[in-house]
Amino acid sequence: MKIGVWLHGDSLSKRDPALRNYPEAGSVFVFDRPFLEKAGLSFKRIFFLYECAVEASDEMRVGETVEEILEWVRQEGVETVAVTESPSPRWREAVERLRQKVEVEVVPAEGMVTVPEGYPVKRFTPFWKDLGREWV
Amino acid sequence: MIQSKFTGSREEQARGLAKAMVGMYCEKMEEARESVYIGGRKAGLEALEKFRVQAYAGTRNKLKGNVSRLSFYIRHGVLGIREVAESVREQFGKSYDAIKFWQELGWRQFWRHLYGLWGDGIYEDREAPKVPLGNGTDEELPAEIAEGRTGLVCMDETVRELVETGYIHNHARMWFASFVVHFRKLGWKAGEKFFYRHLLDGDPASNALSWQWVASTFSHRAYLFNRENIQENGGKEWCARCTAKCPFDATYP
Numbered sequence: 001m002k003i004g005v006w007l008h009g010d011s012l013s014k015r016d017p018a019l020r021n022y023p024e025a026g027s028v029f030v031f032d033r034p035f036l037e038k039a040g041l042s043f044k045r046i047f048f049l050y051e052c053a054v055e056a057s058d059e060m061r062v063g064e065t066v067e068e069i070l071e072w073v074r075q076e077g078v079e080t081v082a083v084t085e086s087p088s089p090r091w092r093e094a095v096e097r098l099r100q101k102v103e104v105e106v107v108p109a110e111g112m113v114t115v116p117e118g119y120p121v122k123r124f125t126p127f128w129k130d131l132g133r134e135w136v
Numbered sequence: 137m138i139q140s141k142f143t144g145s146r147e148e149q150a151r152g153l154a155k156a157m158v159g160m161y162c163e164k165m166e167e168a169r170e171s172v173y174i175g176g177r178k179a180g181l182e183a184l185e186k187f188r189v190q191a192y193a194g195t196r197n198k199l200k201g202n203v204s205r206l207s208f209y210i211r212h213g214v215l216g217i218r219e220v221a222e223s224v225r226e227q228f229g230k231s232y233d234a235i236k237f238w239q240e241l242g243w244r245q246f247w248r249h250l251y252g253l254w255g256d257g258i259y260e261d262r263e264a265p266k267v268p269l270g271n272g273t274d275e276e277l278p279a280e281i282a283e284g285r286t287g288l289v290c291m292d293e294t295v296r297e298l299v300e301t302g303y304i305h306n307h308a309r310m311w312f313a314s315f316v317v318h319f320r321k322l323g324w325k326a327g328e329k330f331f332y333r334h335l336l337d338g339d340p341a342s343n344a345l346s347w348q349w350v351a352s353t354f355s356h357r358a359y360l361f362n363r364e365n366i367q368e369n370g371g372k373e374w375c376a377r378c379t380a381k382c383p384f385d386a387t388y389p
Contacts, residue, residue, distance in 0.1 A: 010213050013177040013180070013214040013215075015219065031157065039332075039333070040162040040333060042162055042302065042333055043153075043163050043169065044169065044336060045302065046161050047149075047150050047154075048171060048208065051176045051179075055176040060141070061137060061138055062137050062156070062160075087249070087255075088340065110213075112221050112241055112245050119249075121253065124243060124246050127249075128242050132238070135241075135242065
Protein backbone atom coordinates (compact mmCIF):
# COMPACT_ATOMS: atom_id res chain seq x y z
CA MET A 1 0.00 0.00 0.00
CA LYS A 2 1.69 3.20 -1.14
CA ILE A 3 1.14 6.05 1.30
CA GLY A 4 1.41 9.73 0.45
CA VAL A 5 1.17 12.57 2.99
CA TRP A 6 -0.86 15.71 2.43
CA LEU A 7 0.64 18.59 4.41
CA HIS A 8 -1.62 21.58 5.02
CA GLY A 9 -1.32 25.00 6.62
CA ASP A 10 -2.02 23.77 10.14
CA SER A 11 0.77 21.23 10.03
CA LEU A 12 3.46 22.32 7.65
CA SER A 13 6.75 20.77 8.71
CA LYS A 14 8.63 17.51 9.03
CA ARG A 15 7.15 17.41 12.54
CA ASP A 16 3.71 16.78 11.00
CA PRO A 17 2.20 13.77 12.81
CA ALA A 18 1.15 12.03 9.56
CA LEU A 19 4.64 12.44 8.17
CA ARG A 20 6.16 11.17 11.41
CA ASN A 21 3.98 8.07 11.10
CA TYR A 22 5.18 7.57 7.52
CA PRO A 23 8.64 9.14 7.32
CA GLU A 24 9.44 7.41 4.03
CA ALA A 25 6.30 8.65 2.29
CA GLY A 26 6.28 11.40 -0.30
CA SER A 27 4.44 14.60 0.61
CA VAL A 28 2.55 17.40 -1.08
CA PHE A 29 1.43 20.89 -0.09
CA VAL A 30 -1.17 22.85 -2.06
CA PHE A 31 -1.64 26.61 -2.21
CA ASP A 32 -5.41 26.69 -2.58
CA ARG A 33 -6.00 29.15 -5.39
CA PRO A 34 -9.79 29.69 -4.90
CA PHE A 35 -9.27 30.36 -1.18
CA LEU A 36 -6.31 32.68 -1.69
CA GLU A 37 -8.04 34.64 -4.44
CA LYS A 38 -10.96 35.25 -2.11
CA ALA A 39 -9.08 35.78 1.17
CA GLY A 40 -6.66 38.42 -0.14
CA LEU A 41 -3.94 37.63 2.40
CA SER A 42 -0.75 39.64 2.49
CA PHE A 43 2.14 38.31 0.45
CA LYS A 44 4.17 37.98 3.65
CA ARG A 45 1.83 35.21 4.77
CA ILE A 46 2.09 33.43 1.44
CA PHE A 47 5.88 33.62 1.46
CA PHE A 48 6.06 32.39 5.06
CA LEU A 49 4.01 29.33 4.03
CA TYR A 50 6.23 28.89 0.99
CA GLU A 51 9.34 28.83 3.18
CA CYS A 52 7.71 26.24 5.43
CA ALA A 53 6.61 24.13 2.46
CA VAL A 54 10.01 24.27 0.76
CA GLU A 55 11.52 22.56 3.79
CA ALA A 56 8.66 20.22 4.56
CA SER A 57 7.15 18.89 1.34
CA ASP A 58 8.45 16.99 -1.66
CA GLU A 59 6.08 18.77 -3.98
CA MET A 60 4.25 22.11 -3.95
CA ARG A 61 1.22 22.77 -6.06
CA VAL A 62 -1.08 25.71 -6.80
CA GLY A 63 -4.75 25.15 -7.62
CA GLU A 64 -7.91 23.74 -6.10
CA THR A 65 -6.74 21.57 -3.21
CA VAL A 66 -8.67 18.36 -3.83
CA GLU A 67 -8.08 18.39 -7.58
CA GLU A 68 -4.36 18.98 -7.07
CA ILE A 69 -4.03 16.20 -4.48
CA LEU A 70 -5.86 13.77 -6.77
CA GLU A 71 -3.58 14.66 -9.64
CA TRP A 72 -0.58 14.10 -7.38
CA VAL A 73 -2.08 10.78 -6.22
CA ARG A 74 -2.34 9.61 -9.85
CA GLN A 75 1.10 10.89 -10.72
CA GLU A 76 2.80 9.19 -7.76
CA GLY A 77 0.65 6.06 -7.67
CA VAL A 78 -0.44 6.84 -4.10
CA GLU A 79 -3.09 4.47 -2.72
CA THR A 80 -3.69 6.05 0.70
CA VAL A 81 -3.42 9.72 1.59
CA ALA A 82 -2.37 10.26 5.21
CA VAL A 83 -3.19 13.66 6.67
CA THR A 84 -3.08 15.28 10.09
CA GLU A 85 -6.42 16.32 11.55
CA SER A 86 -7.49 19.96 11.47
CA PRO A 87 -10.53 21.67 13.01
CA SER A 88 -11.04 23.71 9.85
CA PRO A 89 -14.38 23.20 8.04
CA ARG A 90 -12.55 23.59 4.71
CA TRP A 91 -10.22 20.74 5.70
CA ARG A 92 -13.17 18.49 6.65
CA GLU A 93 -14.88 19.18 3.36
CA ALA A 94 -11.69 18.42 1.43
CA VAL A 95 -11.26 15.12 3.29
CA GLU A 96 -14.85 14.13 2.49
CA ARG A 97 -14.30 14.88 -1.19
CA LEU A 98 -10.98 13.02 -1.26
CA ARG A 99 -12.59 9.96 0.32
CA GLN A 100 -14.87 9.62 -2.69
CA LYS A 101 -11.77 8.93 -4.82
CA VAL A 102 -9.01 7.58 -2.60
CA GLU A 103 -8.38 6.05 0.82
CA VAL A 104 -7.69 8.70 3.46
CA GLU A 105 -6.10 8.07 6.85
CA VAL A 106 -6.56 10.88 9.37
CA VAL A 107 -3.83 11.16 12.00
CA PRO A 108 -4.58 13.02 15.27
CA ALA A 109 -2.95 16.42 15.67
CA GLU A 110 -0.48 17.12 18.45
CA GLY A 111 -2.00 18.77 21.52
CA MET A 112 -0.81 20.03 24.87
CA VAL A 113 -3.77 18.48 26.60
CA THR A 114 -6.25 15.76 25.72
CA VAL A 115 -9.79 17.02 25.41
CA PRO A 116 -12.34 14.24 26.09
CA GLU A 117 -15.05 13.68 23.51
CA GLY A 118 -18.07 15.84 24.28
CA TYR A 119 -16.21 18.05 26.77
CA PRO A 120 -18.48 21.08 27.44
CA VAL A 121 -16.38 24.16 26.82
CA LYS A 122 -17.55 27.55 28.00
CA ARG A 123 -14.56 29.58 29.19
CA PHE A 124 -10.80 29.10 29.29
CA THR A 125 -10.41 29.11 33.08
CA PRO A 126 -12.43 25.93 33.76
CA PHE A 127 -11.01 24.34 30.59
CA TRP A 128 -7.45 24.83 31.87
CA LYS A 129 -8.32 23.88 35.43
CA ASP A 130 -9.87 20.62 34.23
CA LEU A 131 -7.45 19.63 31.50
CA GLY A 132 -4.19 21.52 31.99
CA ARG A 133 -3.10 19.81 35.22
CA GLU A 134 0.12 18.58 33.65
CA TRP A 135 1.13 22.21 33.10
CA VAL A 136 0.23 23.93 36.36
CA MET B 137 -0.18 22.78 -11.24
CA ILE B 138 3.22 22.05 -9.79
CA GLN B 139 4.90 25.04 -8.19
CA SER B 140 8.66 24.83 -8.51
CA LYS B 141 10.98 25.95 -5.73
CA PHE B 142 12.85 29.16 -6.40
CA THR B 143 16.59 29.60 -6.02
CA GLY B 144 18.68 32.58 -4.96
CA SER B 145 18.48 34.91 -1.99
CA ARG B 146 15.34 35.21 0.13
CA GLU B 147 14.49 38.43 -1.67
CA GLU B 148 14.93 36.80 -5.08
CA GLN B 149 12.78 33.85 -4.09
CA ALA B 150 10.09 36.24 -2.83
CA ARG B 151 10.12 38.11 -6.15
CA GLY B 152 9.77 34.83 -8.03
CA LEU B 153 6.86 33.69 -5.89
CA ALA B 154 5.14 37.08 -6.09
CA LYS B 155 5.23 36.83 -9.88
CA ALA B 156 3.98 33.24 -9.90
CA MET B 157 1.08 33.94 -7.54
CA VAL B 158 -0.25 37.25 -8.82
CA GLY B 159 -3.92 37.66 -7.87
CA MET B 160 -3.56 35.48 -4.79
CA TYR B 161 -2.45 38.20 -2.34
CA CYS B 162 -3.62 41.69 -1.50
CA GLU B 163 -0.65 43.86 -2.49
CA LYS B 164 0.40 44.94 -5.95
CA MET B 165 3.11 42.59 -7.24
CA GLU B 166 5.82 45.28 -7.12
CA GLU B 167 4.97 45.98 -3.47
CA ALA B 168 5.02 42.33 -2.36
CA ARG B 169 7.80 41.75 0.18
CA GLU B 170 8.91 38.97 2.48
CA SER B 171 8.64 39.44 6.26
CA VAL B 172 11.67 39.77 8.51
CA TYR B 173 10.36 36.60 10.18
CA ILE B 174 11.62 33.54 8.35
CA GLY B 175 9.40 30.56 7.70
CA GLY B 176 10.37 26.90 8.07
CA ARG B 177 11.29 24.49 10.83
CA LYS B 178 14.99 25.37 10.83
CA ALA B 179 14.16 29.00 11.66
CA GLY B 180 11.48 27.86 14.12
CA LEU B 181 13.89 25.64 16.02
CA GLU B 182 16.46 28.44 16.17
CA ALA B 183 13.82 30.77 17.62
CA LEU B 184 12.82 28.12 20.15
CA GLU B 185 16.44 27.62 21.23
CA LYS B 186 16.89 31.36 21.76
CA PHE B 187 13.77 31.77 23.88
CA ARG B 188 14.33 32.07 27.63
CA VAL B 189 11.20 31.80 29.72
CA GLN B 190 12.65 33.73 32.67
CA ALA B 191 10.76 37.00 33.32
CA TYR B 192 8.00 35.95 30.91
CA ALA B 193 5.21 36.30 33.47
CA GLY B 194 6.27 39.72 34.69
CA THR B 195 7.11 41.31 31.34
CA ARG B 196 4.91 39.60 28.75
CA ASN B 197 2.40 42.45 28.74
CA LYS B 198 5.08 44.99 27.85
CA LEU B 199 5.68 45.59 24.17
CA LYS B 200 9.41 45.16 24.82
CA GLY B 201 8.90 42.31 27.25
CA ASN B 202 10.26 38.79 27.01
CA VAL B 203 7.73 37.20 24.66
CA SER B 204 8.60 34.19 22.55
CA ARG B 205 7.55 35.28 19.04
CA LEU B 206 6.96 31.60 18.29
CA SER B 207 3.28 32.04 17.49
CA PHE B 208 3.62 31.85 13.71
CA TYR B 209 5.60 28.61 13.97
CA ILE B 210 3.08 27.07 16.34
CA ARG B 211 0.10 28.24 14.31
CA HIS B 212 1.34 26.45 11.19
CA GLY B 213 2.51 23.32 12.99
CA VAL B 214 6.13 24.13 12.19
CA LEU B 215 6.76 23.68 15.88
CA GLY B 216 4.41 21.36 17.73
CA ILE B 217 2.53 22.99 20.61
CA ARG B 218 3.54 20.13 22.90
CA GLU B 219 7.06 20.22 21.55
CA VAL B 220 7.36 23.88 22.59
CA ALA B 221 5.84 23.27 26.03
CA GLU B 222 8.12 20.30 26.67
CA SER B 223 11.18 22.16 25.44
CA VAL B 224 10.55 24.89 28.04
CA ARG B 225 10.03 22.24 30.74
CA GLU B 226 13.25 20.44 29.82
CA GLN B 227 15.33 23.60 29.62
CA PHE B 228 13.92 25.62 32.51
CA GLY B 229 11.84 23.28 34.65
CA LYS B 230 8.59 24.27 36.29
CA SER B 231 8.47 27.87 37.45
CA TYR B 232 5.96 30.70 37.71
CA ASP B 233 7.20 31.99 34.33
CA ALA B 234 6.92 28.57 32.69
CA ILE B 235 3.43 28.00 34.08
CA LYS B 236 2.27 31.35 32.71
CA PHE B 237 3.81 30.55 29.33
CA TRP B 238 2.13 27.13 29.22
CA GLN B 239 -1.16 28.77 30.07
CA GLU B 240 -0.82 31.06 27.06
CA LEU B 241 -0.14 28.01 24.89
CA GLY B 242 -3.24 26.49 26.44
CA TRP B 243 -5.30 29.39 25.11
CA ARG B 244 -4.27 28.40 21.60
CA GLN B 245 -5.49 24.86 22.12
CA PHE B 246 -8.70 26.19 23.69
CA TRP B 247 -9.44 28.30 20.59
CA ARG B 248 -8.59 25.37 18.37
CA HIS B 249 -10.96 23.09 20.26
CA LEU B 250 -13.79 25.61 19.93
CA TYR B 251 -13.11 25.85 16.20
CA GLY B 252 -13.59 22.10 15.96
CA LEU B 253 -16.92 22.40 17.78
CA TRP B 254 -18.27 25.54 16.16
CA GLY B 255 -16.66 25.59 12.71
CA ASP B 256 -17.57 28.78 10.85
CA GLY B 257 -19.77 29.66 13.85
CA ILE B 258 -16.67 31.41 15.22
CA TYR B 259 -17.56 34.24 12.83
CA GLU B 260 -20.92 34.87 14.50
CA ASP B 261 -21.44 36.60 17.86
CA ARG B 262 -21.24 33.80 20.43
CA GLU B 263 -23.13 35.76 23.06
CA ALA B 264 -25.01 39.02 23.41
CA PRO B 265 -22.57 41.90 23.93
CA LYS B 266 -22.20 43.19 27.47
CA VAL B 267 -21.85 46.82 26.32
CA PRO B 268 -23.46 48.68 23.41
CA LEU B 269 -21.52 47.95 20.22
CA GLY B 270 -21.67 49.71 16.87
CA ASN B 271 -23.66 47.91 14.23
CA GLY B 272 -21.09 48.33 11.46
CA THR B 273 -21.36 45.66 8.81
CA ASP B 274 -18.56 46.88 6.53
CA GLU B 275 -16.21 44.09 5.54
CA GLU B 276 -13.19 46.40 5.52
CA LEU B 277 -11.85 48.89 8.04
CA PRO B 278 -12.00 52.55 6.99
CA ALA B 279 -8.91 53.37 4.90
CA GLU B 280 -7.55 55.86 7.45
CA ILE B 281 -7.34 53.05 10.03
CA ALA B 282 -6.11 50.29 7.70
CA GLU B 283 -3.47 52.57 6.21
CA GLY B 284 -2.33 53.98 9.54
CA ARG B 285 -3.50 57.55 8.94
CA THR B 286 -5.65 58.23 12.00
CA GLY B 287 -3.11 60.64 13.47
CA LEU B 288 -3.05 58.56 16.65
CA VAL B 289 0.58 57.49 16.75
CA CYS B 290 -0.07 54.41 18.90
CA MET B 291 -2.64 53.03 16.46
CA ASP B 292 -0.85 54.10 13.28
CA GLU B 293 2.46 52.58 14.45
CA THR B 294 0.66 49.36 15.32
CA VAL B 295 -0.72 49.16 11.79
CA ARG B 296 2.66 50.02 10.28
CA GLU B 297 4.42 47.25 12.19
CA LEU B 298 1.69 44.74 11.39
CA VAL B 299 1.70 45.46 7.66
CA GLU B 300 5.50 45.64 7.42
CA THR B 301 6.37 42.56 9.46
CA GLY B 302 3.25 40.42 9.82
CA TYR B 303 3.54 40.46 13.60
CA ILE B 304 2.51 42.68 16.52
CA HIS B 305 2.62 42.09 20.24
CA ASN B 306 -0.55 40.69 21.81
CA HIS B 307 -1.16 43.79 23.90
CA ALA B 308 -0.98 45.99 20.79
CA ARG B 309 -3.55 43.65 19.20
CA MET B 310 -5.85 44.15 22.17
CA TRP B 311 -5.51 47.94 22.17
CA PHE B 312 -6.12 48.13 18.44
CA ALA B 313 -9.13 45.81 18.61
CA SER B 314 -10.60 47.79 21.50
CA PHE B 315 -10.02 51.05 19.58
CA VAL B 316 -11.86 49.65 16.54
CA VAL B 317 -14.73 48.06 18.44
CA HIS B 318 -15.32 50.30 21.46
CA PHE B 319 -13.88 53.71 20.61
CA ARG B 320 -14.77 53.83 16.91
CA LYS B 321 -17.82 51.62 17.32
CA LEU B 322 -17.06 49.60 14.21
CA GLY B 323 -18.05 45.97 13.97
CA TRP B 324 -15.39 43.45 15.05
CA LYS B 325 -15.54 41.48 11.80
CA ALA B 326 -13.76 44.11 9.68
CA GLY B 327 -10.95 44.22 12.23
CA GLU B 328 -10.80 40.45 12.38
CA LYS B 329 -10.42 40.29 8.62
CA PHE B 330 -7.68 42.94 8.67
CA PHE B 331 -5.65 41.02 11.26
CA TYR B 332 -6.19 37.68 9.50
CA ARG B 333 -4.96 39.19 6.28
CA HIS B 334 -1.67 40.36 7.77
CA LEU B 335 -0.74 38.29 10.82
CA LEU B 336 1.75 35.52 10.05
CA ASP B 337 0.17 33.65 12.96
CA GLY B 338 -3.32 34.46 11.70
CA ASP B 339 -5.47 31.55 12.76
CA PRO B 340 -9.25 31.62 12.22
CA ALA B 341 -10.14 30.56 15.74
CA SER B 342 -7.53 32.50 17.76
CA ASN B 343 -8.19 35.60 15.74
CA ALA B 344 -11.99 35.66 15.49
CA LEU B 345 -12.58 34.55 19.08
CA SER B 346 -10.00 37.00 20.45
CA TRP B 347 -11.82 39.82 18.66
CA GLN B 348 -15.02 38.53 20.23
CA TRP B 349 -13.29 38.43 23.61
CA VAL B 350 -12.42 42.13 23.25
CA ALA B 351 -15.90 42.97 21.93
CA SER B 352 -17.56 41.08 24.83
CA THR B 353 -19.45 38.70 22.56
CA PHE B 354 -17.31 35.89 23.99
CA SER B 355 -16.34 37.21 27.43
CA HIS B 356 -17.95 38.50 30.59
CA ARG B 357 -16.95 42.11 29.95
CA ALA B 358 -15.60 44.35 27.22
CA TYR B 359 -11.83 44.89 27.04
CA LEU B 360 -11.05 48.59 27.44
CA PHE B 361 -7.82 50.51 27.93
CA ASN B 362 -6.62 54.07 28.45
CA ARG B 363 -3.56 56.21 27.82
CA GLU B 364 -1.98 55.24 31.12
CA ASN B 365 -2.23 51.59 30.14
CA ILE B 366 -0.47 52.26 26.83
CA GLN B 367 2.28 54.28 28.49
CA GLU B 368 2.85 51.70 31.20
CA ASN B 369 3.13 48.78 28.79
CA GLY B 370 4.20 50.43 25.55
CA GLY B 371 6.35 53.27 26.79
CA LYS B 372 5.87 57.01 26.34
CA GLU B 373 7.49 57.41 22.91
CA TRP B 374 4.22 57.21 21.02
CA CYS B 375 2.50 59.82 23.14
CA ALA B 376 5.55 62.10 22.97
CA ARG B 377 5.25 62.20 19.18
CA CYS B 378 1.47 62.43 19.05
CA THR B 379 -0.29 65.73 18.33
CA ALA B 380 -3.82 64.33 18.08
CA LYS B 381 -6.43 64.94 20.72
CA CYS B 382 -6.11 61.69 22.63
CA PRO B 383 -9.35 59.73 22.81
CA PHE B 384 -7.75 57.42 25.37
CA ASP B 385 -6.72 60.14 27.83
CA ALA B 386 -9.59 59.53 30.16
CA THR B 387 -11.07 57.11 32.49
CA TYR B 388 -12.44 54.05 30.76
CA PRO B 389 -15.28 54.99 28.39
